[in-house]
Amino acid sequence: xxxxxxxxxxxxxxxxxxxxxxxxxxxxxxxxxxxxxxxxxxxxxxxxxxxxxxxxxxxxxxxxxxxxxxxxxxxxxxxxxxxxxxxxxxxxxxxxxxxxxxxxxxxx
Numbered sequence: 629x630x631x632x633x634x635x636x637x638x639x640x641x642x643x644x645x646x647x648x649x650x651x652x653x654x655x656x657x658x659x660x661x662x663x664x665x666x667x668x669x670x671x672x673x674x675x676x677x678x679x680x681x682x683x684x685x686x687x688x689x690x691x692x693x694x695x696x697x698x699x700x701x702x703x704x705x706x707x708x709x710x711x712x713x714x715x716x717x718x719x720x721x722x723x724x725x726x727x728x729x730x731x732x733x734x735x736x
Contacts, residue, residue: 639676639677639678640674640675640676640677640678640679641675641678641679641680641692642672642675642676644665644676647665648665650665650666650667651665651666652664652665652666653665653666653668653673653720653721653722654722654723655673655720655721655722655723655724655725655726656708656723656724656725656726657674657677657678657726657727657728658726658727658728658729662677664676664677664720667719668719668720669715669716669717669718669719669720670705670713670715670716670718670719670720670724670726671693671696671703671715671716672720673720674705674715674726674728675692675693678728679692680692680728681693681702681703681705681715681728682704682705682728682729683728683729685730691703693715693716695716696716697716697717698714698716698717703715703716705726705727705728706726706727706728706729706730706731707724707725707726707727708725708726708727709725710731712730
């Protein structure tokens, strides 16, 4: 993995400018192995490798978080086991397996 790709530069919506020496944390996003940094929220981790967190349930638009404090529903994301979580207020844990699409049969 290149240095720029590892730190999300030119890959995702977020570009890291500091704290680049924190330990790396591995996670899976939609079946792809990714890396973020220790202390990142799930939202930060996802947006460092992607330009959005998920598609809107109301239309074709992509969502990337709105309030960033757990009050809205813009950053919902799922774990592969079907558990839904707020990406902006959940810290990334080594080995998390995340999906940006709602599990089959998920009730809105």
